[in-house]
Amino acid sequence: MKVIRKMSLVNIGPETETIEYKKSTGEMKEAMISIAAILNKHKKGVLYFGVKNDGTVIGQVITDESLRKVSQAIGNHITPAIYPEIKAVRIGERECIQVDFEGNRQPYLAYSIPRIRVADEDLIMEQDIYDEMIRKRDNVKYSWERQVSEYTLQDIDKNAFDSYLQKAKDAGRISFEETDVKTVLNKLELIQGDHLLNAGAALFCNCGINELQMAKFATNERLTFTDIRRFTGSIMELSKRAEQYIIDAMDWRVEIGSGLSRKEIPEIPLDAIREAIINSFGHKLFDSGQSNEVAIFKDRIEIYNPGAFPTGVSPEKFIEGNERPVRRNPLITRTLYYSKDMESFATGLKRIYTACKAAGCRVEFEQQAYGFAVIFYRRNTSTQDGPQDSTQDKHQDNTQDSLQNRILEYCKMPRSKKEITVYMGYKDVKSFAKRYLKPLCEAGELQMTIPDRPSSRNQKYVTVEKKEEK
Template sequence: MNNNKEMNPMIESETIELKKSTSELKEGVISIVSILNKHHKGKLYFGITNNGRVVGQQVTENTLREVSKAISEKIEPKIYPEVRKETIDGKDCVAVEFKGENTPYFAYGRAYMRVADEDRQISAKELENIILKKSAAKWDSIISDGIIDEIDEQELKEFVQKANQAGRIAFKYSNRKNVLEKLSLIKDGRLLNAAKLLFSKKEPIELQAAVFAGTDKTTFLDIKQFKGNIFQLLKISEAYIKEHINWKALLKERTRQEIPEIPIRAITEALVNSFCHRDYQAPESNKIAIYKDRIEIWNPGEFPDRYKPDDYIKQELPSILRNPMIANCLYLSADIEKWGSGLKRINMECKANNLPVKLRVLKYGFSIEFTRQNTGSSSSTLSEGLSEGLKSLLNIVISNPGIKAIKASELLVRPIKTIERQIKELKQKGLIERRGSKKTGGYWIVKQ
């Protein structure tokens, strides 16, 4: 992004730091930390002297990467700044805009505090006070800019009903204000962050979901971006996975039971874990990636220090909550069964179904990965008596449920008219069917 600006002479302040060039990158990183520890947001410019004179500097993609890398590697906890090229008074500069509430922040292993336009190392006593203050207020308990009118009343009613049925709250629904007060989700007429994320009509959270043709991200068959509150996205994400996994039919006398390749209970637990424990200050979205051989559910946010996922499976450990108010509401609605038991329950469900599952702590987040099973129709039995052309198309549909004709044409490198003719033949033989609308639908194996 290249912004052209003409500016009045800029001066350094408690929230603005100026550096002549990226040769002062280390000092700039320290300034970011010192500003965050006092004001939680600020700006840093390279290419402007500390007296406000714009001198500019060479700014390439590599320059922006180096700045981003230094910030990523040298600041703890992680922050997610916007690093961009700006043309100021006709000269190229680097602008860094940053924010963060997860104090104290450290640069190169030390904590700093902004005093006027200088960065001063924090004393042990000051650091202790910051930590004590932080422990008293989590991000989800901070007052947001939301108001009661933006609360989705129907969603709140459904929540109260579920919590009543679970026997975890005794009061009935009356009105939005009363319910939010009883849940301690409102203060001075303003929504806490937790209330906004759980119940807002203004779609505060984004979810990215995609289905890929193979075992990597080279070719995607479907990609969606959903927005909503936590309860809405829990429903949407579970429905999306159910739609794109394989199911087998178990026939018993006159009954037919549909069995998914991955236990739905395990999927639900993984999704709740993802939305409950994510870092909502990070700009990244929750992600669902459905590959040919696995399903990954990812959220931004570091795993608790000193622990590994296996510790929560093998031991009875207390849950370390990044978002305790959100977690409490998910517990009241019985979306969380018991504190600290989610990963253990996922492991038990998968183990009972002989399904491998991986719990992966990544650099910028946490991922739960389910190995897919071939529970759908077998290509060897379905393709008997078919031509090679029909067999290959049938295999593509088996491997990629919901595939569109145009995507099958691309994967098989076959003219679209040929694909459409072969689809017609497979439909006539009762092997595949079309589901969904003309615009968004695709082809699926007919369950035998």
């Protein structure tokens, strides 16, 4: 006789103001309403499909399609947009869907109606509460930038901060003499007590506020990638990482000038690349839950930032110079203005367009549903007529040159092998040191801080200052 084993039922406790249960994805609309209501009350929560209201786990059949339907329902029916984590989980002996969600852009609407969580109920929000949430969201003093973060002075990337301060002083846009971190941040209005505001943490802390995803794709489509990397850190650090990633991926050509001097020219102007990268952080919608992205295809390079383009205007208006600046993050953009990383007169897109036009590089500005992308089109050297040089060899040579220059710039202050390797986006410290650090040391451009003990655990590398010729 065939014995059928009955699976035991597990109970994971009652619903709360931040935990919601649904028996199956057949209750999708009710689930969307609960997510919005919890967000409006608590800013984050968790929802399970496959659990009864009393906490009894009954499970449900889960496929890629069922996970996709949850994601699509959230994208289609909850506004402003959120980006939850949706995954299949096993509770006891049964499969369930777990949705972890959070957001700071209250009020959230589900099916165009705002609701708020009260105990385990989702009640329609009163008009006064809705109006107050709108005022807070749109009022600068309640903005994400000005909220006090969990990060303190101890979390600051001192190298990034020192580099920024020197750059701002060299630009003549910061005139005070103080260099103490807390004093400077006070003057920049980026700190409250011992805690940084979100804007200050985003700019200078190695924390999870910023995430940068970068990938190279084998073709012109988002199908097969040949490299993918993800980093968190400060705006100052991640903007450099993004720039170097693109520099390493681009093709370069060499022009021979008078006296046989060599001039290396990238397929996309570096000034335009830098402008697009720093703008992608300066105008990011930080509480969207999305990452900044760099995507490199065979025919183009895309730089994406979360946060839709300002309503009612187009990129062309800014290129023509007819629009006043729209600052989503005024504290961040003002701080970057002091260091000349950004300007404050809505000229960023125009500078990108002008630099690309002068270089004969096609550029497009794409407004997307939840973000904005600058798209640089690459030169297709493989279709040119006539004999061709070894583009791959040239690219590899120039890539190594640019990476070495980057190392020398980074090592103006002593750095360990691991620090250099991680900063450049590599993992294998031993291989990286042999391929890049050793040649620089042999060439006299880089030196050890403890040369008589090469294997010292305290060993660091520093750039050799070149003596000026008289």
